Amino acid sequence: MAERPGHIRGLLGVLAALAIAAVPHVTHLPAWITLQLAAVMAWRGAAQRLDWPLPPRWLRMLALLIATLCVLGTYRTLNGIEAGTAFLVLMASIKLLETRNARDLTVLVFIAYFLLYAALLRDQRLPQVPWLLASAAITTAALMRVHAGSTGDSWQEVAKRTGALLLQAAPLAVLLFVLFPRLPGPFWGINVSESARTGLGDEMTPGDVSDLSASGDVAFRVRFFTPLPPPVQRYWRGPVLHEFDGRSWRRPRGQTFPAQQVAFKGDAIDYQITLEPHARRWVLALDMPAAWPPREASRAYDFTLMSSRPINEVTAYRVRSYPAYSAGQALPASIRHKDTQLPAEGNPRAVALGRELAASGRSPEAIVREMLRRFRVQPYEYTMRPPRLADNAVDEFLFETRKGFCEHYASAFTVVMRAAGIPARVVTGYQGGEFNPVGGYLIVRQSDAHAWSEVWIDGRGWLRVDPTAAVAPERIERGLLGAVAEDEPVPGRLRESSALWAQVEFRWDSVNEFWNQRVVRFNSEAQFGLLERLGIKEPDWRALGLGLTASLAAFFVGLTLFLGWRFRRPSRDWPARLHDVVARKLLKRGLEPGRSEGPVAFLDRAMGSCPDLVPQLREIRTSYVALRYGPKPRPDDLTRLKFLVNGLRA
Amino acid sequence: MRTLIGRFRAFTAARARSWIRRRQGPDLDPVELTRNRIYILPTRLGIAYAAMLFAMVLGGMNYNNNLALGLTFLLVSLGFVAMHHCHGTLRGMKLRLLATQPAFVGQPVGFRLLLENDSVAPRPRIELEAEADRADIADVPAAGAAGVTIELAALRRGRVPLPRFVVATRHPLGLFRAWAVVHPDYSAIAWPKPAERGRVPFGRETDTGGAQDRAQGDADFAGLRPFQAGDSLRRVAWKAYARGQGLHTKQYAGTDVVSHIFDWDTLEGLDTEARLAQLCRWVLDAHERGEAFGLRLPGQAIPPNLGPAHRQHCLNALALFDTGAGHG
Numbered sequence: 004m005a006e007r008p009g010h011i012r013g014l015l016g017v018l019a020a021l022a023i024a025a026v027p028h029v030t031h032l033p034a035w036i037t038l039q040l041a042a043v044m045a046w047r048g049a050a051q052r053l054d055w056p057l058p059p060r061w062l063r064m065l066a067l068l069i070a071t072l073c074v075l076g077t078y079r080t081l082n083g084i085e086a087g088t089a090f091l092v093l094m095a096s097i098k099l100l101e102t103r104n105a106r107d108l109t110v111l112v113f114i115a116y117f118l119l120y121a122a123l124l125r126d127q128r129l130p131q132v133p134w135l136l137a138s139a140a141i142t143t144a145a146l147m148r149v150h151a152g153s154t155g156d157s158w159q160e161v162a163k164r165t166g167a168l169l170l171q172a173a174p175l176a177v178l179l180f181v182l183f184p185r186l187p188g189p190f191w192g193i194n195v196s197e198s199a200r201t202g203l204g205d206e207m208t209p210g211d212v213s214d215l216s217a218s219g220d221v222a223f224r225v226r227f228f229t230p231l232p233p234p235v236q237r238y239w240r241g242p243v244l245h246e247f248d249g250r251s252w253r254r255p256r257g258q259t260f261p262a263q264q265v266a267f268k269g270d271a272i273d274y275q276i277t278l279e280p281h282a283r284r285w286v287l288a289l290d291m292p293a294a295w296p297p298r299e300a301s302r303a304y305d306f307t308l309m310s311s312r313p314i315n316e317v318t319a320y321r322v323r324s325y326p327a328y329s330a331g332q333a334l335p336a337s338i339r340h341k342d343t344q345l346p347a348e349g350n351p352r353a354v355a356l357g358r359e360l361a362a363s364g365r366s367p368e369a370i371v372r373e374m375l376r377r378f379r380v381q382p383y384e385y386t387m388r389p390p391r392l393a394d395n396a397v398d399e400f401l402f403e404t405r406k407g408f409c410e411h412y413a414s415a416f417t418v419v420m421r422a423a424g425i426p427a428r429v430v431t432g433y434q435g436g437e438f439n440p441v442g443g444y445l446i447v448r449q450s451d452a453h454a455w456s457e458v459w460i461d462g463r464g465w466l467r468v469d470p471t472a473a474v475a476p477e478r479i480e481r482g483l484l485g486a487v488a489e490d491e492p493v494p495g496r497l498r499e500s501s502a503l504w505a506q507v508e509f510r511w512d513s514v515n516e517f518w519n520q521r522v523v524r525f526n527s528e529a530q531f532g533l534l535e536r537l538g539i540k541e542p543d544w545r546a547l548g549l550g551l552t553a554s555l556a557a558f559f560v561g562l563t564l565f566l567g568w569r570f571r572r573p574s575r576d577w578p579a580r581l582h583d584v585v586a587r588k589l590l591k592r593g594l595e596p597g598r599s600e601g602p603v604a605f606l607d608r609a610m611g612s613c614p615d616l617v618p619q620l621r622e623i624r625t626s627y628v629a630l631r632y633g634p635k636p637r638p639d640d641l642t643r644l645k646f647l648v649n650g651l652r653a
Numbered sequence: 654m655r656t657l658i659g660r661f662r663a664f665t666a667a668r669a670r671s672w673i674r675r676r677q678g679p680d681l682d683p684v685e686l687t688r689n690r691i692y693i694l695p696t697r698l699g700i701a702y703a704a705m706l707f708a709m710v711l712g713g714m715n716y717n718n719n720l721a722l723g724l725t726f727l728l729v730s731l732g733f734v735a736m737h738h739c740h741g742t743l744r745g746m747k748l749r750l751l752a753t754q755p756a757f758v759g760q761p762v763g764f765r766l767l768l769e770n771d772s773v774a775p776r777p778r779i780e781l782e783a784e785a786d787r788a789d790i791a792d793v794p795a796a797g798a799a800g801v802t803i804e805l806a807a808l809r810r811g812r813v814p815l816p817r818f819v820v821a822t823r824h825p826l827g828l829f830r831a832w833a834v835v836h837p838d839y840s841a842i843a844w845p846k847p848a849e850r851g852r853v854p855f856g857r858e859t860d861t862g863g864a865q866d867r868a869q870g871d872a873d874f875a876g877l878r879p880f881q882a883g884d885s886l887r888r889v890a891w892k893a894y895a896r897g898q899g900l901h902t903k904q905y906a907g908t909d910v911v912s913h914i915f916d917w918d919t920l921e922g923l924d925t926e927a928r929l930a931q932l933c934r935w936v937l938d939a940h941e942r943g944e945a946f947g948l949r950l951p952g953q954a955i956p957p958n959l960g961p962a963h964r965q966h967c968l969n970a971l972a973l974f975d976t977g978a979g980h981g
Contacts, residue, residue, distance in 0.1 A: 109698045109827055113705055116728065120709055120721050127720035135720070139727060143826075150827035152777030152792045168738070168825065172730035179726035186714050316717050525719050562734065566741035570772040573796050 011102065014051050016145035016161075017111045018044050021095055023138045024118035028088050031125070033077060036092050043096040063100050070097060088121045105149050112146045127316075129518040140165060171562065178554040184547050185527045202281030203241045203431050205254040207454060209389070209396060209410045218449040221279055222433060223287055224516055225445040228273040232289070234435055234480055236272075236326040238455070238467065239287040239447060241432035243305035245341050247421075249349035250396050252414060252429045260304040260338050263331035263465075267293050272326065277319040277519055284310045287433055287447070289324035290467060296320060304338070305428070306330060306465075317523045330465040334426060342426040342459065350397040350418060357422020367425050367460050374419055375473040378412065381405065385412075385475035387487050409478070412470035413454040426459035430467070435482045441506075442513035450483055577641055578602075578630045581648045585623060588653040589613075602627060616653065623647045673834050674817070683749040683769070686820065686833045693740050699828035702732060732828055739829040742776050742822045746793065751800060753841035755968070757933075761786050761804035762813050762841035768820075769798045776822070782832075783818035807843030810929065811976040814840040844968045847937055848930035854913055875959040877901040878943030904943060904959055912945040912957045929971050936971070940964045950974055 022044065029037050050057065070093035071081070078086035095114045102108060119138050123131065144165040151161060202222065223239075244252035272289060286300055288308040295302070300310050300320060310318070345354065360370045384406045392399045397415050400407050407415075413429050420427035434453035436445040455469040472479045478486035521529075534542035534550075575583070582602045586595070589609055596605045606624045610617045626644040630636045677690055695703065706729055713722035747769040754763030770776050770793040781788040781801050789801035807813050814837075821832035877890055880900035890901045915935045920928040932948065939946040940961075947957035948967045953974075955967055 105827060106698060110701075113701065116724075117705065117709075120712075120724055123721040123724060124712065124716055124718050127718055131720065135724065139724065143731065146826050150778065150823060151825060152790075164825065168731060168734050169727070172727060172734045175730035175733065176723070176727040179729060180719070180723050183710075183722065183726065185717070522723075523719055526717070558730075558733065559737070562737040566737055566744075569774045570741055570745055572771055573773045 011051065011104065011108060013105075013108055013145060013149035014102065015048065016141075016148045017108050017115070018048055020115040020138075020142040020145040021111060021118075023141055024115040024122070025092060025095075027122040027126070027131075027134070028092065028118065031085065032089055032092065036089050040092050040096050043099050047099045047102065057103070058100050060101075063097055066097050066100065070094070084121055084124050088118065091117055091121065108149045109146065112142055112149070115142045115145070127523050129515050140169060143169060171565065174561075175554065175558045178558070179551070180525075181530070181533065182547050182550045182554065184544060185525070185530060202283060202449070203285070203452065205242050205244075205283070206251055207244055207253075207410055207414075207429065207431055208251040209392065209400070209407065209414050220449045221512070221515075222281070222447050222449050222451065223276050223278045224519075225277075225436065225447065226275045226443070227445070228275075229271065231438060231445065232272055232326060234482075236289070237435050237445075238290040238453075238469075239433040239436075239451075240290050240292070240307055240430060241285050241287055242283075243303075243307055243457070244429040244431060245305070247345060247414075247418065249346045249394075252417075255341065258341075260341070261335045262302075262304050263306075263335070263338075265291055265293070265306070265328055265330045267291070267325035267328050269325060269327035272324050273321075274324075275319055275321045277317060277516070277524070278314050279317060280315050282313050282315055284313055286310050286314075286320055286322070288320075288322050290326070291328040291330060292322055292324050293328075294323040317519045319520070319524055329463065331459070332464070334459050334461075339426050339459070342428050343421050343424065345418065345421050350395045352395075352398045353401055353415065353418050354422040356401070357419040357424075360419070361423040367423075367458070370423050370425060371420070371458060371460075371466075371468055374416060375468070375470060378416075378470050378473040383407075383412075383474045385409075385471065385478060385486055387483075409471040410454040412474060413456050416468065416470040417456045420456070420458050428457050430455050430457050434469075434479065437482070439509045439512055439516075441509040442516050444516060446512055578627055578644065581644055582627065584648050585651060588651055591653050602631075613653075616651070619647065619651055623651065670817075670834075674836060677834065677836065679836050679838055681838060683747045684835050684837070686743050686746045686748070688744055691740060691743050691831055691833050693736065693829055693831040695828060696823060696830050699732070699830075702728075702828050706732070731826075735826040736829045738825050739822060739831045742824045743779070743820065743831045743833060745772060746770055746776055746779070746820070748820065748835060750837070750839045753839065755842040755844060755965075755972075756807055757844045758807050758810050758846040760807060762807045762843055764803045764805070764815050764839055764841060766801050766803065767798050768793045768801060770794065771796060776824075778822050778824040780821045780823075781818060782821055784816060785818070788818070805841075807841075810843050810845045810926075810972045812840040812973070813843045814838075842969055842972045844972045845926065845929040845933045847934040848927065850934065850938070852931055852934075854915055854919070854935050875904045875945075876943075878904055902943075904945075912947070913939055914947045914949055914957065915939075916949040917951055918949070925975065929974060933968065933971050936964060936967045 021040075025037070025040060049055065070090070074081060074086055074090045074093065078089065080086050081090050091114055095111060095118075098107060098111055098114065102111065116139075119135065119142065123135065144161050147165050147168070148161050151164070242254050245255050246253040271293065274289070276287065278286065286295070286308040288295070291306060292302060292308045295308055298311070300308050303309050308320075308322070310320075360373060365373065382405055385408070386406050387408055389400075389407045389411060390404045392404070397418050400411050401415050401419075410429075410431075417427045417429050431452070431454045433447050433451040434455075435451045436447040438445050453471070455467060455471065457465050458468055460466055469479065475486040530547070531542045534546055539546055579602075582605075586605065589595075592609075592613055594605075594609050594612065596602075600608070603624065606620055606627070610620045610624075613620070623644065626640065626647055630640050630644060633640070706725055709721065709725040709728070713719075713725055749767040749769060751765040751767045754765065756762045766781075768776075768779055768791055773795050775795045776793040778790060779793055779799070779801075780790045781803055783803050783805070785803045785805045787802060787804040789803075791799040791801045793799040803815065803818060805813060805815065817834055817836045819832050819834055821830055823830050877893065878901065880889060880902050888903050890903050893899070893901050913935070915932050917928060917932070920931055923931065932950075936946060936948070940963075943959070945957045945959045946967070948955040948970060950970060953970060955963075955970060
């Protein structure tokens, strides 16, 4: 092999496969990686066409070294999806520099498969599927073209054969998918939160939640087993924020507090919540969670339901909540201390307001009511576009701008309560949700994100106080769209109100929900459930193993039969078959067609050696010749030949 | 360590060879590649593919990512499908010897084989692997055949048997290699390498064919050769000349054409191979000059004659002389 690249069969196909596999990574990779891949691919295509020489070995080694260092410099690791993908793309470029033969091209095809796989690790939502199938087909076609021989010269032929191979592979793929054992959890650590996921954070600066609200993405879906609770009860509890620095609220880190008991009253609400991945541990449960899968989640001291590991894939929990409860009989000193702290300086007017309320001799409940009345009576406005606030953000909001989103109200309310000596904290989560009549479940979107307060009243425990409800009761009753002015920038998908469009939306969401439940969340539980429905009593791992073995065996048998059919002899036409019948009959007379003896010659020879059959054979011969070589055979010609052949008695 | 592994591999390969040889026995023409004689193993790329899929399964299980697992299972299944197709591509194909191409020692003899496919599906990328100078790759069309050639350097005169060779394919995805071992009973003939020019044949020259049993007088037209000065004008092929084919002389076997008998016994003092080489040289030169010649070897005599078939007959006799292979 010369150093000249020459013409490698299938290079263009492999380049196309790489390009398609790299597309979903473009938004996640640094621009320079994408650009260099595009450049190297263009160069390699041109080198093929114009017979340019390929770079020497030392240059490729240097490129490999530089690429490794660049990835290490950018990500500090070669591990994980992000760094791994970046490294893979760079490897593809370097491999392109030395693509000389079918083996090199095959390695590139493998890289394309891996890129495809990495994209699925990042995102396995339904809209990925058409791309996945198209990309897998194109990559396989590229592989086939490298190895297909002269059939690979035509794209149509390659497409046809690839389609056939993938179709033949599909049954076993489905069986493997259904029967391959799933593990309950990861067996080694996963790099958490590599990619930015939308969702609640453990910090809130007034202005944040309204960013989240601009997103129409689904946060989670809920299927209720008891009647759907009314909107005022739909408070989905997320992270509770205790620490305030004058501007932002935070969750305390590394501190533990004693758990508080909760007493429940009234009717329970049972539901299954299916969370979209948000890379954090909180499970958005309806206030107040009472029962949950004990091995997968726990309730924190501030009543937030926490998963045992970050939610990086679609996850479902079955939870029971009670809308009526009394949370905590006595307040531990450490929590009281934590939830009454304010920064030593800043927001003096808000602090003064709180102290004034405390000094007025009112009970804590009266102080809460007074503060809510203030929000209601004074000209406060609920808006998604609050003015920017400077240093003393709470003061400015409370006394000057008076325009804010839920987080402004929750924050200001909590600060005033703390100043009044009432333990208080900010609770973030979601409020409301939209019922999907098509699928029969509740959709909660990022735009339903909300923040409220919780105050401690001795004798009654922690009480939820939603100052937003005082300012804009519509927000609670009708959601964001009902609460803000017409011209506010709510997500487009909420603004759209045509009934037809809403139907389409609901249907699409139902399909997505089905996808999430049946495919993305298909786990060992669902697996065993499916086997049970297929009539296997108490399925276990052995049943799966047996099923796998049986399907593999069946698949192999099926494939063997199929290939026997594929490589079958060509079917002979009727005249030829009838001639075979004649030959079989004449075998009795010791006559056998020679290897290179045509039917006519054979019949002539037969007439020579069997004078008694001459009349019959002559008719057969005439009929055969007419059918085979005649100008335009009629259907009854064939019938006649059949008749003659059947009547032949040798 | 490395040599140890190398020796182990050589040892296992030799064992496998002799096992296959014992199992299959010799092959008679035509050879049909039946199911029980096709072997299949993953290629290096296939092993890399399997390793990739293994990593993918682990990752998919670890991340609990069903879509990634789905892709992996599709690729696993694709691998199995490719394996069956690879096997099927070879299964049922027939090999037939079309012709052998003799050659002088030092040059390659050729075996022209026909790969026959009587099924409705094509059999692409059939590779012939032999310890040979040349072994072809062919795409065999559906219900058709493709010719392939194996060329083998002829190291000594006589019959050159085609050693065991392998018919293999990596179609369709290059992940598996299916192969069948063939132990053919084909052989080509290697003629002795002609000696240098210089020695002139002497004696035993006849000028009439009357004494030869095959000679049949004037009517025995044997062919044309380029006109040489001194040839009789009566023998010129005027018709050919009129057709613009140049001046040729008609030759007749057994007439007054110069006719030699190249005799083994005239080459005393030379060993067997040198004698054969010299006889070979004379045969070639005489044929080139268009002269009739005969050959006399111990225990064998070929009467004088002309033409390519006669030349080949004589060369074969020289090639097979005293090889125990009988007469050509």
